Amino acid sequence: MEExxxxxxxxxxxxxxxxxxxxxATLKKRLPWEPYLNFIPLVTALVPTAAxxxxxxxxxxxxxxxxxxxVSSQIQVDKAEILxxxxxxxxxxxxxxxxxxxxxxxLTSEAGDKIRASIEQQDSKRAxxxxxxxxxxxxxxxxxxxxxxxxxxxxxxxxxYQDYLKENPGELKVILKxxxxxxxxxxxxxxxxxxxxxxxxxxxxxxxxxxxxKDKEGEKPRFRHFQDILDGFTDQLPAADSRPDVxxxxxxxxxxxxxxxxxxxxxxxxxxxxxxxxxxxG
Numbered sequence: 001m002e003e004x005x006x007x008x009x010x011x012x013x014x015x016x017x018x019x020x021x022x023x024x025a026t027l028k029k030r031l032p033w034e035p036y037l038n039f040i041p042l043v044t045a046l047v048p049t050a051a052x053x054x055x056x057x058x059x060x061x062x063x064x065x066x067x068x069x070x071v072s073s074q075i076q077v078d079k080a081e082i083l084x085x086x087x088x089x090x091x092x093x094x095x096x097x098x099x100x101x102x103x104x105x106x107l108t109s110e111a112g113d114k115i116r117a118s119i120e121q122q123d124s125k126r127a128x129x130x131x132x133x134x135x136x137x138x139x140x141x142x143x144x145x146x147x148x149x150x151x152x153x154x155x156x157x158x159x160x161y162q163d164y165l166k167e168n169p170g171e172l173k174v175i176l177k178x179x180x181x182x183x184x185x186x187x188x189x190x191x192x193x194x195x196x197x198x199x200x201x202x203x204x205x206x207x208x209x210x211x212x213x214k215d216k217e218g219e220k221p222r223f224r225h226f227q228d229i230l231d232g233f234t235d236q237l238p239a240a241d242s243r244p245d246v247x248x249x250x251x252x253x254x255x256x257x258x259x260x261x262x263x264x265x266x267x268x269x270x271x272x273x274x275x276x277x278x279x280x281x282g
Contacts, residue, residue: 071109078103079128085150086139093149100157129160137174142182145221148228151175152235166242169249176240176253179233183260186226194226195262199269206266233257234270251276 078099085091107121132154140147154161165172187194196210208214208223233253240250255276258267262280 071106074106075103078106079131083131083135086135086147089146093146093153096150097153097157100153104157125160126164129158129164132158132161133164133168133171133175137171137178140178142178142229143185145225145228148179148182148225148232152228152232155235162239165236165239166246169240169243169246172236172239172246173249173253175236176233176249177256179229179236180253180256180260182229183226183233183257186222186229187260190222193222194260194266197263197266199265230270250274 081091082096082099082103085096107125136151136154140150142148165175183194190213192210193208193213196208198207198209199205200207206227208219213219213222237250237253240246240253254271254274255278258271258276259278259280261267261270262278264277264281267281268275
């Protein structure tokens with residue numbers, strides 16, 4: 001009689017196979033989300049880390065906001081102090097130079113902290129420039145040894161100052177005229193002082209040869225004032241090169257200045273190729 005073969009699934013399994021079958025059956029009975037339970041320890045560890053990072057970002061944002069407030073406040077303080085120069089006679093030129101430097105640093109920091117459009121910053125910058133020019137043209141006394149240096153500090157320390165004068169030649173004309181008037185005032189108080197000056201080629205210096213003033217008391221501040229007038233006038237002149245139609249302002253200003261100098265040698269040295277001969281020069 002032929003023997004019927006047994007079904008492999010019903011055959012007696014060895015212990016290892018039985019264990020494997022049991023594990024497979026168990027896996028089939030698991031709930032759908034059970035595989036994700038293995039990630040619970042990882043998630044548990046990540047939650048505090050994420051909370052810590054969030055807290056750090058909040059702190060950093062808060063710090064940046066506080067820093068922005070401090071910078072903005074410093075900018076306003078510096079501007080206000082600079083614009084007090086005309087009324088506060090105790091304010092020194094060195095302090096003004098420091099305030100301009102501090103203002104530039106603060107503005108650079110503000111620009112780095114903000115992504116906002118620069119239009120607002122430019123408007124604020126231009127508003128301060130207008131106030132500066134107004135201070136110079138309306139409040140400063142160019143016969144004063146302290147006041148006459150301020151425009152040159154503004155020109156050197158504040159970039160928008162020169163740009164503003166190029167765009168507003170009327171204001172430039174007023175400032176150049178103030179230097180011309182300062183030279184006229186110096187001449188009226190000290191007749192033949194500038195007219196008799198010489199220029200020493202080897203030393204590159206202007207020399208007072210009039211015995212009325214040479215080596216006399218008060219000569220040092222007088223000569224320094226002359227130098228400040230000269231430096232201020234020549235340093236402001238380049239703003240008149242911006243447009244052909246503004247050239248007349250430069251030409252007229254040089255002519256007026258030279259006419260008061262009435263000193264061909266000195267005038268030629270000062271203005272070089274732009275020298276203008278005047279009748280008083282003989």
